[in-house]
Amino acid sequence: MTTRNYYSPEQKAAIAALHWDEKQTLSQISRENKISISAVRRWVREYSPAVNNNGEKITKKTVSELEARIAELEQDNQ
Template identity: 35%
Template sequence: MTVRKQYTKEFKLDAISLVLDQGCTATEVSRNLEINASMLRRWIREYQQDDAGQAFRGNGKLTLEQEEIRKLKIRIKRLEMEKRILKEATVFFAKETK
């Protein structure tokens, strides 16, 4: 099984810059950097389609919406746990009063 190589955001942006700013072809750049030409073309397409500067965020770097969802899920878990504790306490004190 081959290990998938990961490239940094800076590496991707430098490769894109060679194509878009320096006027090199994607084939030339991919050959010189020893990466697949179709992968470089995909990076360029993602970079050009990106409006909010979110291209190449990397692992663990969430968009604002994803971060909000993550925080809300954590809050939901906490509230559900508190609700469960309160139910158990209610049952416990109901038995104590009898």
């Protein structure tokens, strides 16, 4: 029986940052951290930074969370 590792959003972002900050390949990250390559690929996609209009770095995950919050507030307003 294998045990499942759980990673916090901060840990996922740090592991994903190895790809864009340190230019490591997905397979390198997967092998060195003993995480499946599909999980690493998903985290890189979810936590890849983008720059908003204020010059702040945000991730797709943050955008999704904000969109959900907006939808919730719009529902409350109706």
